[in-house]
Amino acid sequence: MLVLQVLANGILLGGLYAVVALGLALVWGVLDIINLAHGAFIMLGGYIAYYLFTGLGLDPFAALPLVMLAMFVIGYLIQWGILNFLVRAPMFNMLLVTFGIDVVLTYLAQILFSADLRAIRPSYAGSNFAVLGVTIPWANLMAFVVALLLTGLLALFLQRHRWGRAIRATAQNLDAARLHGVPPRFAYALTFGIGAAIAGGAGTLYGVVAQLTPYVGVPLTAKSFAIAIIGGLDNPLGVIVGGLVLGLAEAFGSLWLGPTYRDAVSLGLLVLVLIVRPTGILGRTV
Amino acid sequence: MKALVWVLALLAVAALAAVPFTLSPVLVQFGISTLLLAVLAQGWNIIGGFTGYASFGNSVFYGLGTYGTAVAMVQFKLPFAVGLAVGAAVSVLFALVLGLPVLRLRGHYFAITTLALSEAVAAIISNLDIAGRNTGLILPLIRGDTMFYELSLGLMVLATLTVLWLSRSRFGFGLIAIREREDAAEVMGIPTTLYKVLAFGLAALFSALAGGIHAYWITFIDPASAFDISLNVRMIIMAVFGGAGTVIGPVIGAFLLSGISEVLASYVTGVASLFFGLVIVAAVLFTPRGVIDAVRRLPRRGLAYFLDAVRETRL
Numbered sequence: 366m367l368v369l370q371v372l373a374n375g376i377l378l379g380g381l382y383a384v385v386a387l388g389l390a391l392v393w394g395v396l397d398i399i400n401l402a403h404g405a406f407i408m409l410g411g412y413i414a415y416y417l418f419t420g421l422g423l424d425p426f427a428a429l430p431l432v433m434l435a436m437f438v439i440g441y442l443i444q445w446g447i448l449n450f451l452v453r454a455p456m457f458n459m460l461l462v463t464f465g466i467d468v469v470l471t472y473l474a475q476i477l478f479s480a481d482l483r484a485i486r487p488s489y490a491g492s493n494f495a496v497l498g499v500t501i502p503w504a505n506l507m508a509f510v511v512a513l514l515l516t517g518l519l520a521l522f523l524q525r526h527r528w529g530r531a532i533r534a535t536a537q538n539l540d541a542a543r544l545h546g547v548p549p550r551f552a553y554a555l556t557f558g559i560g561a562a563i564a565g566g567a568g569t570l571y572g573v574v575a576q577l578t579p580y581v582g583v584p585l586t587a588k589s590f591a592i593a594i595i596g597g598l599d600n601p602l603g604v605i606v607g608g609l610v611l612g613l614a615e616a617f618g619s620l621w622l623g624p625t626y627r628d629a630v631s632l633g634l635l636v637l638v639l640i641v642r643p644t645g646i647l648g649r650t651v
Numbered sequence: 652m653k654a655l656v657w658v659l660a661l662l663a664v665a666a667l668a669a670v671p672f673t674l675s676p677v678l679v680q681f682g683i684s685t686l687l688l689a690v691l692a693q694g695w696n697i698i699g700g701f702t703g704y705a706s707f708g709n710s711v712f713y714g715l716g717t718y719g720t721a722v723a724m725v726q727f728k729l730p731f732a733v734g735l736a737v738g739a740a741v742s743v744l745f746a747l748v749l750g751l752p753v754l755r756l757r758g759h760y761f762a763i764t765t766l767a768l769s770e771a772v773a774a775i776i777s778n779l780d781i782a783g784r785n786t787g788l789i790l791p792l793i794r795g796d797t798m799f800y801e802l803s804l805g806l807m808v809l810a811t812l813t814v815l816w817l818s819r820s821r822f823g824f825g826l827i828a829i830r831e832r833e834d835a836a837e838v839m840g841i842p843t844t845l846y847k848v849l850a851f852g853l854a855a856l857f858s859a860l861a862g863g864i865h866a867y868w869i870t871f872i873d874p875a876s877a878f879d880i881s882l883n884v885r886m887i888i889m890a891v892f893g894g895a896g897t898v899i900g901p902v903i904g905a906f907l908l909s910g911i912s913e914v915l916a917s918y919v920t921g922v923a924s925l926f927f928g929l930v931i932v933a934a935v936l937f938t939p940r941g942v943i944d945a946v947r948r949l950p951r952r953g954l955a956y957f958l959d960a961v962r963e964t965r966l
Contacts, residue, residue, distance in 0.1 A: 640755075
């Protein structure tokens with residue numbers, strides 16, 4: 366029974382992890398930008414949802430589109446106004462600027478929202494149900510479903526929509542995309558905006574199942590890396606695999622080895638995947 | 652001209668060496684941490700700036716140097732000098748053994764793997780009895796900021812001389828060739844694997860020595876502070892801000908950024924970190940090739956330098 370419960374916990378956690386990493390994987394895979402401020406975007410989205418909930422009484426799942434819209438605008442402006450100026454600079458520079466943005470957002474959040482723990486707790490937050498002796502909290506299950514939904518929608522958008530195809534074309538060959546009439550600055554800003562919007566959505570879900578502080582960003586960025594690498598960057602569905610692998614590894618790692626080894630398990634797994642299969646589990650072999 | 656540069660460098664080192672005997676103790680402490688940061692930035696410069704591998708594992712080297720020194724001194728009662736050597740040996744060995752598989756990865760993948768390594772090593776250390784688990788170790792107390800200051804200064808000079816040697820030796824040229832185009836370097840007959848692993852080891856040596864000195868100076872270490880990933884980010888920022896791949900850039904970067912954050916911390920206490928973030932963003936936007944490059948060309952180009960810098964890297 367304990368094993369089943371841990372399995373369920375790991376899967377639920379994995380779904381959330383998938384959407385946490387989705388925005389980072391998109392921006393990394395398409396724009397080749399490692400956004401160190403990704404976790405800060407998640408944090409910011411969580412706080413927007415929190416204030417919509419406490420201020421206007423808006424249910425976090427209803428607030429999701431609003432939060433995502435707000436984060437889209439923020440992400441679009443950051444790429445358009447700052448990052449677009451560094452696309453042709455060495456890779457370190459982009460790392461540094463996104464790190465700087467992370468610092469700015471973290472401390473703005475500390476000033477504006479204070480360092481207290483916040484959590485979005487609607488009336489159904491504490492309730493759960495049992496299947497086969499396994500307890501499943503409703504909020505976590507809903508977060509899991511929404512996470513999968515968002516990932517699926519993004520995959521569909523990239524596959525079918527005109528702009529989605531423009532984004533993929535940019536990822537494959539910037540010059541060729543430009544020749545076919547894709548405005549690159551717009552495509553970059555659009556992609557980054559979508560990445561930030563998904564991060565905002567992830568933040569809303571995170572706020573429902575966990576607690577927010579201005580400092581949750583950096584660990585979330587680190588986990589997103591691991592997930593994106595494990596799943597591979599070619600395919601948005603890769604993050605679902607990566608998220609589930611990481612969620613399960615963490616759940617069983619803390620069961621069998623003890624919680625102090627939890628992070629070592631997930632990161633050891635990451636190093637292993639990188640050395641054995643550098644393009645990720647779902648990625649194409651080179 | 653060349654002689655003038657050497658004289659100026661010697662004068663600067665002499666002036667720095669005189670600081671503990673003339674200025675306030677607070678400044679000496681600020682000096683020690685800044686000098687050690689300069690050593691770390693210089694160590695990162697070897698693997699990141701010259702070889703072009705964005706290492707996030709330098710904080711592991713630093714942490715292993717810290718722990719090697721502390722364990723040797725606390726658990727085996729060895730003197731400080733031996734402790735430093737033990738820390739450096741452990742760290743360099745780690746770099747050489749791990750460098751072989753990890754340096755096969757390129758670009759972002761290398762960066763992320765080294766990032767993960769640092770977390771994994773921290774987790775292992777915090778489960779080892781000999782390393783004091785999560786609580787850490789307390790080193791024998793010693794008063795002597797002057798000694799630590801001069802030691803740090805000596806290490807910084809040594810690191811900078813090493814980088815100077817890199818900038819004009821066959822080995823250093825090999826590293827630069829690897830940075831510019833690794834396949835081409837391989838074809839030209841450069842033993843790329845050997846060179847990369849050696850550069851990794853050299854970076855590990857300086858990071859570990861800085862870690863050992865810091866451990867004995869601060870007298871208390873624990874896994875969280877010894878393997879702090881943000882320290883690695885600071886190394887990169889300092890090196891890139893000053894000018895990655897240059898000889899003196901990382902030192903300038905360390906001094907400027909430490910100075911800026913110190914001044915901000917004392918004048919605008921509450922929002923110091925906020926301003927620090929803004930300074931980083933602005934600095935990278937307008938001087939994408941580092942302060943050294945800007946200083947060298949600004950007199951001739953004037954403000955157009957900044958506009959060109961932005962235009963050059965824009966999408």
